[in-house]
Amino acid sequence: MNRILPIVKKDVTQIFRNRFIAVITFLAIFIYAVIFHIMPSKVEEAYSMGFYFEKGREVAEEQISKEEGLEVVWADDEEGLKKLVENEDVQAGLSFTLPEGKPKIVLYTSSQTPEEIREAGDVIAREAAYNLSGYPLNVEFNEVVIGPDLIGMQVPLRNKMRVLFVVVILAVEFYALGNLISEEIRKKTADAILVTPVSISEFMTAKVATGIFLTFFEGILAAFLLNIISVDTVIPFAVLLLLGAFLVVAVSFVLGTISRSFLGLTAYGTLFMVVFMIPAFILIFPGGYSFWINAVPSYYLIIPLDGIVNYGYVLSDYLPEMAYLGSFDLVMLLLGLYVLRRRLT
Amino acid sequence: MMGFNGFFFEFKFWCDFQFFLCNMQSYVKMIIEMEKAVSAENITYSYNKKLAVDHVSFHIDKGEILGFLGPNGAGKSTTLKMLVGLLVPQDGKVSILGMNTSKELKKIQAQIGVCFEEKNLYEEMSAVENLKFFASLFGVRRLDVVALLKKVNLSVEKRQKVASFSKGMKQRLMMARTLVNYPKVLFLDEPTDGLDPVSARAVRDVILEEKGKGATIFLTTHDMMEADKLSDRVAFINDGKISVIDTPENLKHEHGKRILRICYRLDGGVREEELSLEDKDMSKRIDEISSKYSILDMHTEEATLEDIFIKFTGRKLVG
Numbered sequence: 001m002n003r004i005l006p007i008v009k010k011d012v013t014q015i016f017r018n019r020f021i022a023v024i025t026f027l028a029i030f031i032y033a034v035i036f037h038i039m040p041s042k043v044e045e046a047y048s049m050g051f052y053f054e055k056g057r058e059v060a061e062e063q064i065s066k067e068e069g070l071e072v073v074w075a076d077d078e079e080g081l082k083k084l085v086e087n088e089d090v091q092a093g094l095s096f097t098l099p100e101g102k103p104k105i106v107l108y109t110s111s112q113t114p115e116e117i118r119e120a121g122d123v124i125a126r127e128a129a130y131n132l133s134g135y136p137l138n139v140e141f142n143e144v145v146i147g148p149d150l151i152g153m154q155v156p157l158r159n160k161m162r163v164l165f166v167v168v169i170l171a172v173e174f175y176a177l178g179n180l181i182s183e184e185i186r187k188k189t190a191d192a193i194l195v196t197p198v199s200i201s202e203f204m205t206a207k208v209a210t211g212i213f214l215t216f217f218e219g220i221l222a223a224f225l226l227n228i229i230s231v232d233t234v235i236p237f238a239v240l241l242l243l244g245a246f247l248v249v250a251v252s253f254v255l256g257t258i259s260r261s262f263l264g265l266t267a268y269g270t271l272f273m274v275v276f277m278i279p280a281f282i283l284i285f286p287g288g289y290s291f292w293i294n295a296v297p298s299y300y301l302i303i304p305l306d307g308i309v310n311y312g313y314v315l316s317d318y319l320p321e322m323a324y325l326g327s328f329d330l331v332m333l334l335l336g337l338y339v340l341r342r343r344l345t
Numbered sequence: 346m347m348g349f350n351g352f353f354f355e356f357k358f359w360c361d362f363q364f365f366l367c368n369m370q371s372y373v374k375m376i377i378e379m380e381k382a383v384s385a386e387n388i389t390y391s392y393n394k395k396l397a398v399d400h401v402s403f404h405i406d407k408g409e410i411l412g413f414l415g416p417n418g419a420g421k422s423t424t425l426k427m428l429v430g431l432l433v434p435q436d437g438k439v440s441i442l443g444m445n446t447s448k449e450l451k452k453i454q455a456q457i458g459v460c461f462e463e464k465n466l467y468e469e470m471s472a473v474e475n476l477k478f479f480a481s482l483f484g485v486r487r488l489d490v491v492a493l494l495k496k497v498n499l500s501v502e503k504r505q506k507v508a509s510f511s512k513g514m515k516q517r518l519m520m521a522r523t524l525v526n527y528p529k530v531l532f533l534d535e536p537t538d539g540l541d542p543v544s545a546r547a548v549r550d551v552i553l554e555e556k557g558k559g560a561t562i563f564l565t566t567h568d569m570m571e572a573d574k575l576s577d578r579v580a581f582i583n584d585g586k587i588s589v590i591d592t593p594e595n596l597k598h599e600h601g602k603r604i605l606r607i608c609y610r611l612d613g614g615v616r617e618e619e620l621s622l623e624d625k626d627m628s629k630r631i632d633e634i635s636s637k638y639s640i641l642d643m644h645t646e647e648a649t650l651e652d653i654f655i656k657f658t659g660r661k662l663v664g
Contacts, residue, residue: 017469
């Protein structure tokens with residue numbers, strides 16, 4: 001221990017004296033905190049829809065007012081309805097006309113309207129049409145939620161994004177620790193240490209300790225700035241952060257060992273970073289989920305992080321994920337230590 | 346009653362005598378070993394089946410400087426790495442201060458100092474920080490950093506980042522780093538390579554000062570003059586094998602040619618002639634020249650280590 005601590009102190013000093021690493025680390029944390037605080041903190045849950053009824057507006061108003069979560073804007077004519085949609089005053093517009101006595105329903109959406117909003121408009125339009133025509137479908141409709149019912153628990157985008165931010169901050173450590181290890185090998189400072197009474201095991205333990213310390217410290221700092229830490233989340237977040245830190249250290253060992261230059265480290269690091277972050281994007285764009293994402297280890301860090309930070313779940317809800325992540329940490333760390341030991345001897 | 350003769354032929358006597366002899370033998374061996382600070386026996390190392398060091402054996406007595414000379418790729422650095430424990434010999438063994446590197450490496454490393462050819466310092470840290478860091482790895486708490494830096498003429502630049510140092514300053518700091526644990530044995534890999542004369546002299550002064558304090562020094566160098574000046578003995582290594590090991594004086598005496606070079610005027614031009622100092626007819630020839638021609642210059646020349654190196658290895662040391 002009395003030989004590990006000086007190495008850790010030296011490593012931390014060395015990392016923060018590298019301006020590039022220091023800047024990308026702290027600038028990232030600062031910028032993400034600013035982005036988080038300027039983004040809207042509430043979710044717009046109401047769906048705004050424009051209506052034009054050629055006839056029977058009074059009846060329609062009465063019927064439509066029964067629809068939950070629907071913000072209604074009435075247009076005086078079809079052109080006025082189109083204008084409302086075009087100006088994005090409403091997310092969709094529904095016109096109900098009776099040309100030649102036959103009801104005609106048209107749903108207007110803007111070309112900028114996202115697919116899911118169009119689909120929602122379509123559903124609302126059909127429901128409204130059935131209600132208005134007086135012929136509801138002759139079926140019994142029941143809704144059963146499998147798994148946690150998240151209705152009413154809509155999370156603002158910025159809260160989803162803070163999980164991504166934490167993951168990015170962890171991933172930046174690939175460069176910091178990877179560069180530290182790579183430099184020790186390339187500049188042969190590791191040799192200078194290994195001809196002192198410091199053993200290879202002590203040397204590697206010091207690197208693991210430095211990596212865990214830095215990743216953990218930066219993760220906690222980011223968590224404070226991103227309002228993640230609360231009485232309920234502090235322990236589960238710390239546990240997950242620790243598991244994430246081990247993953248980062250393990251990957252950095254491999255990166256630092258295989259990289260022959262800073263350019264090489266940047267190239268390999270970016271590759272690992274992108275893969276590491278993909279599961280975090282799924283939180284923001286759920287439509288992008290693919291089965292293979294389950295194979296990315298960071299998935300098992302990000303999903304519990306999201307659940308705990310954004311939905312109030314507890315660690316015991318994610319035991320299988322944590323077990324998988326822990327196992328992967330162990331395997332990856334052993335691999336990292338093995339390649340580094342081979343390189344040093 | 347058994348007399349002296351009777352006891353002499355007794356079985357027990359012979360057993361005791363044999364035991365005594367064996368103990369004496371190991372005692373003498375131990376005393377000899379104690380005098381050796383470094384001992385390498387048949388050490389061998391190959392990289393991907395290419396033999397870099399081929400069954401090399403030598404020893405360095407306590408307080409001695411051994412110059413290890415050889416061209417690039419001869420196996421000098423690999424030998425040094427095996428001695429200091431960075432590489433494990435694939436065959437043979439290394440003992441330092443009576444301890445085997447395969448068994449007591451960390452104890453050995455606590456008592457040695459290594460100066461690498463590469464300037465492997467922490468460039469983002471200052472000279473003081475570098476020295477303090479390495480001292481802490483040896484568990485040295487009260488290191489007089491200022492005195493150490495003064496020794497290598499770096500006391501003014503002690504707070505500067507190493508990145509701003511010149512090559513000579515870095516090398517001097519490397520020498521200072523080698524001394525942070527007050528080592529008994531120093532391993533110096535090309536310590537003056539590429540340095541300006543002032544820095545090279547500062548490094549040489551430190552080497553001699555450490556020798557004066559009783560340190561044993563293993564010195565690899567390209568510089569024959571340096572090896573000649575500093576080393577008590579030199580070893581020539583080529584293609585992973587030691588060709589010869591002896592004192593520079595012995596090598597020059599036994600293998601070098603001492604000559605007398607005479608320059609004299611002949612037919613309006615200048616002629617130069619070499620005479621062997623061992624040649625019995627030398628004085629006769631000098632008389633002959635001085636009587637017939639006007640002598641311009643006459644001086645003796647000793648063989649250099651470079652000449653002897655070429656004689657043994659067929660290669661030049663540099664290039």
